[in-house]
Amino acid sequence: MESTTETLGGGFDDAPRQAARAFRAALEAMARPGQLQQLGEVARAPAPCSPAAATLLLVLCDPETPVFLAGAHDSAAMRDWLRFHTGAPLVETRVAAVFALGTAEALAPLSDFAVGVPEYPDRSATLIIDGWASAHPVRLSGPGLREARAAELPMPEAFRANAARFPLGWDAYFTRADSLWALPRSTRIRMEGS
Amino acid sequence: MYVAVKGGEKAIDQAHDWLAEARRGDPSVAELSVAQIREQLALAVNRVMAEGSLFDPDLAALAIKQARGDLIEAIFLIRAYRTTLPRFAASRPLDTGAMRCDRRISATYKDLPGGQVLGPTFDYTHRLLDFALEAEGLDRPAVPAEADPCAMPRVTGFLDAEGLIQPEPPCEAVPGDLTRAPLELPAERALRLQALARGDEGFVLSMAYSTQRGYAKNHPFVAELRIGALAVEVEIPELGFAVEIGELELSECETVNQFTGSKSAPAQFTRGYGLVFGQSERKAISMALVDRALRWRELGEDWKGAPAQDEEFVLSHCDNIQATGFLEHIKLPHYVDFQSELELVRKLRRAAGAEVRAGAQADAQAAAE
Amino acid sequence: MSAYNFAYLDEQTKRMIRRALLKALAVPGYQVPFASREMPMPYGWGTGGVQVSAAVLVPEDVLKVIDQGADDTTNAVSIRRFFQKVAGVAVSEATAQATVIQTRHRIPERALEEGQILVYQVPIPEPLRFLEPSEIETRKMHALEEYGLMHVKLYEDISRHGEIATSYAYPVKVEGRYVMDPSPIPKFDNPKLSMAAIQLFGAGREQRIYALPPWTEVVSLDFEDYPFEAARAPHACDLCGAGDSYLDEVITDDAGGRMFVCSDTDFCGERRAAGHVGRLGESA
Numbered sequence: 001m002e003s004t005t006e007t008l009g010g011g012f013d014d015a016p017r018q019a020a021r022a023f024r025a026a027l028e029a030m031a032r033p034g035q036l037q038q039l040g041e042v043a044r045a046p047a048p049c050s051p052a053a054a055t056l057l058l059v060l061c062d063p064e065t066p067v068f069l070a071g072a073h074d075s076a077a078m079r080d081w082l083r084f085h086t087g088a089p090l091v092e093t094r095v096a097a098v099f100a101l102g103t104a105e106a107l108a109p110l111s112d113f114a115v116g117v118p119e120y121p122d123r124s125a126t127l128i129i130d131g132w133a134s135a136h137p138v139r140l141s142g143p144g145l146r147e148a149r150a151a152e153l154p155m156p157e158a159f160r161a162n163a164a165r166f167p168l169g170w171d172a173y174f175t176r177a178d179s180l181w182a183l184p185r186s187t188r189i190r191m192e193g194s
Numbered sequence: 195m196y197v198a199v200k201g202g203e204k205a206i207d208q209a210h211d212w213l214a215e216a217r218r219g220d221p222s223v224a225e226l227s228v229a230q231i232r233e234q235l236a237l238a239v240n241r242v243m244a245e246g247s248l249f250d251p252d253l254a255a256l257a258i259k260q261a262r263g264d265l266i267e268a269i270f271l272i273r274a275y276r277t278t279l280p281r282f283a284a285s286r287p288l289d290t291g292a293m294r295c296d297r298r299i300s301a302t303y304k305d306l307p308g309g310q311v312l313g314p315t316f317d318y319t320h321r322l323l324d325f326a327l328e329a330e331g332l333d334r335p336a337v338p339a340e341a342d343p344c345a346m347p348r349v350t351g352f353l354d355a356e357g358l359i360q361p362e363p364p365c366e367a368v369p370g371d372l373t374r375a376p377l378e379l380p381a382e383r384a385l386r387l388q389a390l391a392r393g394d395e396g397f398v399l400s401m402a403y404s405t406q407r408g409y410a411k412n413h414p415f416v417a418e419l420r421i422g423a424l425a426v427e428v429e430i431p432e433l434g435f436a437v438e439i440g441e442l443e444l445s446e447c448e449t450v451n452q453f454t455g456s457k458s459a460p461a462q463f464t465r466g467y468g469l470v471f472g473q474s475e476r477k478a479i480s481m482a483l484v485d486r487a488l489r490w491r492e493l494g495e496d497w498k499g500a501p502a503q504d505e506e507f508v509l510s511h512c513d514n515i516q517a518t519g520f521l522e523h524i525k526l527p528h529y530v531d532f533q534s535e536l537e538l539v540r541k542l543r544r545a546a547g548a549e550v551r552a553g554a555q556a557d558a559q560a561a562a563e
Numbered sequence: 564m565s566a567y568n569f570a571y572l573d574e575q576t577k578r579m580i581r582r583a584l585l586k587a588l589a590v591p592g593y594q595v596p597f598a599s600r601e602m603p604m605p606y607g608w609g610t611g612g613v614q615v616s617a618a619v620l621v622p623e624d625v626l627k628v629i630d631q632g633a634d635d636t637t638n639a640v641s642i643r644r645f646f647q648k649v650a651g652v653a654v655s656e657a658t659a660q661a662t663v664i665q666t667r668h669r670i671p672e673r674a675l676e677e678g679q680i681l682v683y684q685v686p687i688p689e690p691l692r693f694l695e696p697s698e699i700e701t702r703k704m705h706a707l708e709e710y711g712l713m714h715v716k717l718y719e720d721i722s723r724h725g726e727i728a729t730s731y732a733y734p735v736k737v738e739g740r741y742v743m744d745p746s747p748i749p750k751f752d753n754p755k756l757s758m759a760a761i762q763l764f765g766a767g768r769e770q771r772i773y774a775l776p777p778w779t780e781v782v783s784l785d786f787e788d789y790p791f792e793a794a795r796a797p798h799a800c801d802l803c804g805a806g807d808s809y810l811d812e813v814i815t816d817d818a819g820g821r822m823f824v825c826s827d828t829d830f831c832g833e834r835r836a837a838g839h840v841g842r843l844g845e846s847a
Contacts, residue, residue: 016569016577020621023581027619030588031761031776060585062578118706122586122595143591143738144776146759167740171589184589186738186776202640273601278573376596376770379699506697516768519606520686526608526638529811530631530668530826534730534749536812537796542724 007080010044010054022059029173029182034140034151036181043085046077052175053101053130054081060126061086061099068097071106073130097125104132104154111161115168124185127172129154137192145187153189160189217262231255240443240472241265245514246272247373247392248279249442249471266394266514273515277373286427286436290446290469291348295422297473300349302415302450308346313421314473349418350448350465359450359463360493379506386488386509390481391470393512399476401502401512402483410487410500413452414466421445421473445470447478451486453493464493484508570617571649576600580618580772584763587774592737593705594688594771602767609642610767612665612684616646619680619763620663625653627661632669632809632826639667658829668731670752672808672830675760677777683746685766688773690734690744710742713784721789730794735781742784743773751793751809756781798823803834804841 012018018041025037045054061067067088069078082088091097094112107113107127116124132154141148153159162169162185169185218225232239232255242254246269254272261267297313300306312318326332353359369384372392377385390398405412423443427436447468455461466486468478487502501507511517568574576598583597602610620626626646630639634656642665643654655661658671667684675681687693691701694712704710713734720728733750737743745756746764756762762775775781785791799806801822808830810823822843825831835844 015574017622019574019577020569020619021623023577024619024621027581027584027588027761030585031774060578060582062575064579065582119702120596121590121593122583124586126585143779144588146778167590167593169589171585186589186591202635202637203644206637206640270601270605274603277601280573373598373600375598378596506699510698515601516606519608519610520768521607522605523607523686526667527631527636528668528747530749530809531731531747533796533810533812533826534751534794537794538728538730541794542726542728545725 007077007084010081011058011085012041012043019059022055026056026059026173026180026182029180030144030171030184032144033142033183033187034145034149034181036179038179042178045081046075048072048131049078049081049101050130050175051178052180053128053173056128056173056175056180057082057088057099057101058085061088063087063089065098066091066096068092068094068100068102068125070100070102073102073106094125099126099128101128101130104129108155108158110155110158110170113170115162115165115170118168121167121169124168125170127170128175129172130175132174139190139192140183140187141190142187144184148190150192151181151183153183156189156191159183160191163187163189217260226259228252228255228259231258237473238263238265238268240474241395241477242268242272244471244474244477245269245392245394246276248272248276266518270515270518283428285439286429288424288426288442288444290420290424290444291346291351293346293420293422293424293444293446295346295420297421297475298346298418300416300418302349302417303352306349306352308344346420348448350450353417353450353463357462359465360453362465377509379509380491381505381509383485383489383492386505387467387469387481387485389509389512390468390484393481394514394517395474395477395480397512397514397517398480398484401487401508402480404500405483405487405502410490410498410503412464412466412483412486414449414483414486415451416479416482417448417450419445419447419475419479421475443472445472445474445478447475447482449479449482449486456494464489567649569622569650570620570646571602572600572614572617576614577618580614583772584615584618584774587763587772588761588776590741591775591779592735592741592743592773594766594773596770597772599767599770604641604645606768607686608638609665609667609684611765611769611772612667612682612767613642613645613765614767615763615765615772616663616665616682617650619682620646620650620652622650622652624650624662625655625660626650627655627658627664627829628666629664629669629671629827629829630667631811632671632830633828635828656829657833658827668747668749669809669826670748670755670758672805672825672827674755675758677759679760681758681760681762683748683762683764685744685746685764685769685771688744688764688766688769688771690732690742705741708740710736713742717784718786721786727785727789727791733791734784736784737775738780739782743781745781749794749809750783750791751795753781753783753791754793796823799841800825800831800834801841802844803831803839804844805831805834805839 021040025039029037039052039055042051043054043058044051065088068091079090095114100107113125116122135152135154136156138151138153138156139148140151166185171184173180173182232251238258239251239254242257242265243249257268257271295311298311350359372385372388423441425438426440426442428439429436449466451464451466453462453464466482468481470477484502488505490503579598583595587595602613628639628643630636646652647654658673663680665682689701691704694716695701717727731749732744732747733753735743735745757778759777761777764773783791796810798810800808802824805825808825811826813822815822
């Protein structure tokens with residue numbers, strides 16, 4: 001049972017306080033698109049899941065939030081870890097997910113995720129994009145940004161299409177190692193150098 | 195020199211000390227025990243359990259003592275406590291047909307299997323103050339031992355068997371939970387019934403009364419009112435069978451209501467349903483009438499614009515904890531908003547005054563010309 | 564206080580509120596439904612704000628609670644004590660030191676900064692509610708961006724009174740999309756709604772959460788020929804002499820005597836400490 005430690009470990013010792021601090025970083029990130037947030041204490045999940053992504057899952061997921069795992073993140077070890085630590089049900093289709101985890105490429109086609117309905121645009125997915133193959137320079141503007149901010153975005157066309165549906169759309173976190181940043185649907189994206 | 199009002203913390207502490215003293219009343223009078231409230235003010239305890247949505251007679255009695263007998267305040271205490279409780283399991287659905295009834299009456303059949311049982315009721319008491327109760331320690335007549343409990347099948351079952359009443363087939367869908375998910379409108383019947391079960395007795399009573407007086411009249415007959423105890427069972431997955439974890443006292447009312455049918459559907463009676471913790475029959479009957487009125491759409495009836503038909507109106511206003519909180523919040527300071535209104539009214543009056551003066555001047559000028 | 568979880572709410576409830584907060588930030592001005600819990604204080608007394616604060620507080624926070632701009636009003640005192648007890652956070656009356664500020668009816672005079680969060684207590688989150696009582700209808704109106712009714716109401720004000728007769732809870736449009744109730748702040752505070760801090764709005768009884776990320780475009784509704792005007796009493800503070808703060812009017816005797824004082828007690832106190840003296844004040 002070598003996977004047992006991997007499954008049972010990696011959570012928080014003092015969940016209420018650690019989750020509060022991690023959520024605060026996630027909140028600041030969603031409020032300030034493109035601004036990198038460094039997490040203090042992080043959770044650890046089986047590879048290739050980054051500590052930042054593991055922390056988001058732990059802080060936000062529970063039995064009420066169906067999760068979609070994509071690509072290399074959809075491993076038996078990851079499924080066990082998620083079930084044990086959050087109780088979140090795993091779903092096989094993108095449209096059924098409240099949260100989704102994977103690389104940008106594995107999560108594609110992003111247009112398949114729930115975007116909410118006009119009366120309830122909040123009924124939409126949150127993507128945790130944990131790694132990406134290539135990124136393109138863009139400029140971000142909109143709520144949370146006093147001035148436009150430069151960023152690097154994988155699959156910028158998919159994000160622009162998502163932003164164009166505002167107020168419908170999904171929202172995304174980008175995670176790498178111990179840090180994260182967010183891109184809500186409300187952010188306007190301009191391609192750079194084209 | 196003006197000094198702003200300070201000392202909020204001290205004022206709060208002193209007010210609460212005073213409250214504790216007032217709660218106790220004259221110390222030369224014996225203090226009420228929680229057990230006395232539970233045993234001797236049982237109907238107050240029942241109401242607090244029903245509207246507090248927590249079946250625990252001891253806690254309800256404690257809340258009534260703490261609230262100085264203010265039942266809405268006691269319900270609030272129970273609700274606030276209830277939200278903090280972890281949820282271990284969901285019980286199996288209760289079969290109220292198997293209830294051990296203390297009281298069971300039907301207004302639709304003179305006699306029926308299981309019989310009519312009056313039970314401990316205020317009905318047919320003459321409402322004359324019983325001064326004998328002023329004297330304490332009097333022995334009360336003992337109630338004759340219960341006859342062997344016999345089966346009391348549901349009255350609506352007889353109508354069901356004849357196909358005379360709109361069927362209510364069992365449903366496997368998991369009902370929503372009003373306390374865990376925000377209410378979304380229109381709401382399904384299970385959620386409406388949840389809201390009514392914990393709704394304010396006075397509000398639900400008035401809504402029900404309004405239907406009787408013609409606002410969405412639905413001609414109810416009390417097919418059956420039953421009050422009694424029922425075991426609560428919980429399925430234990432590890433054991434593979436259900437275990438009895440306790441017993442609830444419930445009041446249930448099923449009404450049979452008139453329904454004309456249509457060309458395609460032959461005439462059939464319809465139902466209203468009420469279920470409440472404890473002995474709370476006024477509430478159970480009221481709930482059944484309001485439930486029936488709210489079903490106008492699914493039963494193909496006309497919208498008559500009656501308050502009791504208006505789901506959004508009823509569900510948004512039946513909760514006395516929401517209502518009392520919002521109502522009473524207007525005693526909190528509002529001087530910032532009032533000040534902005536004051537300035538606006540002053541400004542509008544200045545502008546109006548200038549206009550009136552200008553108008554008078556124009557009139558005088560016109561008269562002079 | 565080991566009898567309570569950190570910040571009172573259980574973790575599952577906090578997660579539910581936190582998810583709602585993130586969606587609220589992602590769709591600024593849109594009211595996200597949430598399963599508001601019964602709190603140990605009455606609905607209408609700040610349960611929405613308290614739940615939002617409980618979901619965002621970290622142990623290192625410095626909390627400030629104001630009601631009508633003042634730290635010492637009884638309900639502000641009560642809420643501040645609640646969080647001292649259940650979250651063990653530090654508290655302060657100084658706006659500059661606070662990291663989380665829970666407020667009822669005011670935005671502090673001092674400009675808030677990045678790193679601060681302003682949490683509003685909201686009684687009726689629906690700006691269209693007084694025009695259309697049905698939630699089913701108003702939800703549809705927001706979905707269709709159908710705000711004609713609001714403009715008709717404002718226009719009727721103008722034809723009756725000569726100007727828009729709304730002095731508090733003055734409706735705003737957020738990022739050109741959602742009409743939002745800024746909570747019952749005086750319209751004097753409306754221009755501050757676009758700010759460096761994160762603004763979160765909680766309505767407990769009505770089960771709604773909404774938010775404004777920093778620097779979100781917030782426009783008070785008006786007409787070209789009747790532009791929005793922030794209003795205050797045309798006086799200076801009688802204690803600190805400030806001529807640009809929002810004022811409370813205090814009746815000082817029964818012969819028409821009155822004075823005007825800053826509603827923001829921290830702002831006024833700081834000015835007096837710095838040597839500013841108003842008509843009836845004493846130098847510090």
